[in-house]
Amino acid sequence: MGEARLPVSRRSGRSAVDPPRVPWVHESVIDSDSAIAGRGLFANQALAPGQVVLRLGGRLVSTAELARLLDESDRYVDTLTILEDVHLVLPSATTLHYGNHSCDPNLWHVGPYEIATRRWIEAGEELTIDYGPQSGAPGYSMACACRATQCRAVVTSEDWRRSDLQARYAGHWVPVLEERIRHSAGS
Numbered sequence: 001m002g003e004a005r006l007p008v009s010r011r012s013g014r015s016a017v018d019p020p021r022v023p024w025v026h027e028s029v030i031d032s033d034s035a036i037a038g039r040g041l042f043a044n045q046a047l048a049p050g051q052v053v054l055r056l057g058g059r060l061v062s063t064a065e066l067a068r069l070l071d072e073s074d075r076y077v078d079t080l081t082i083l084e085d086v087h088l089v090l091p092s093a094t095t096l097h098y099g100n101h102s103c104d105p106n107l108w109h110v111g112p113y114e115i116a117t118r119r120w121i122e123a124g125e126e127l128t129i130d131y132g133p134q135s136g137a138p139g140y141s142m143a144c145a146c147r148a149t150q151c152r153a154v155v156t157s158e159d160w161r162r163s164d165l166q167a168r169y170a171g172h173w174v175p176v177l178e179e180r181i182r183h184s185a186g187s
Contacts, residue, residue, distance in 0.1 A: 017175070019088055019113050020057035023096045029053050029127060031098040036146055040100045040126045047121040053107065054099070054115040056080070058090040066137060081136030081157075082112050083176045101155060102128035104148035108172040109133060132159030133173040136180070 028047060034040030047053065058078075061069065066087045069077050078090035078097055090096055099107075105128040110116040115129060131142065132155050140157035152159075159165055160177040161184070173181065 017060075017082055017086070017112055019060065019082075020055060021059070023057040023090060023094050024055035025095045026051070026053040029095070031095055034098075034100055034126055036100040036102065036126065036128070039098045040128070041095065041098050042126050043121045043123055045123050047117045049117050049119050050110075052110065052114050052116045053127065054096060056088060056090060056096065056113040056115070058088050060086050061089055063087065063137065079137065080134040080174060081176050082174055084179075086176070087137060088113070100126065100128050100146075101131040101142070101144060102146040102148050103130060103144060103151045103155075104146070105130045108169060109174060110172065112175055130165075130169070131155045132162075132165055133169045133177060135159070136174065136176050 025041075028043055028045045029041050030044050031039050032042050043053075060082065063085045066077075066079060066089070069079075069089065075092060076097075078092070079087050080090075081087050106118050106121050106125065107115050107127055107129040108118050109129075121127065128146070135155065135157050137157055140155075142155045144151055144153055144155050160173065160180050166181055171178075
């Protein structure tokens, strides 16, 4: 009950957007103390641009089920929006939980569940992602403490409307937000 229902391929029996059940983290990614927030993800070796370092996994839920989970949970619920009324809930207590936000991230989406490096990353550098290009749940808002030069102070589920972010992350939004951007541009 509450699990999102997606169109299923007759050939594979799976939806084109089904996530893996278990997340994957590249062997060069570790968690450690972070200056941004508590703990964070770090590279233990240099990483080239475009290298996939995280593959998100978990279960898909509807917006109503997500709201219920958020209301009832006494723990942080890691989630991102994939399609309209479809949200990925990441399993708790995984390394992915330590991924911190930055308004000038060094990671970004290269698919609904794949996250890759935006640029060269040095060993010991914290790995960050902008939560804006993956946050589409109604009413989402988070105060930002990333300390980046272009910090926007608040990250929201409406960030997809910002032309500066649309240009910066073109082609690197989760599918639903890419679609919202296309639709708002009239294409």
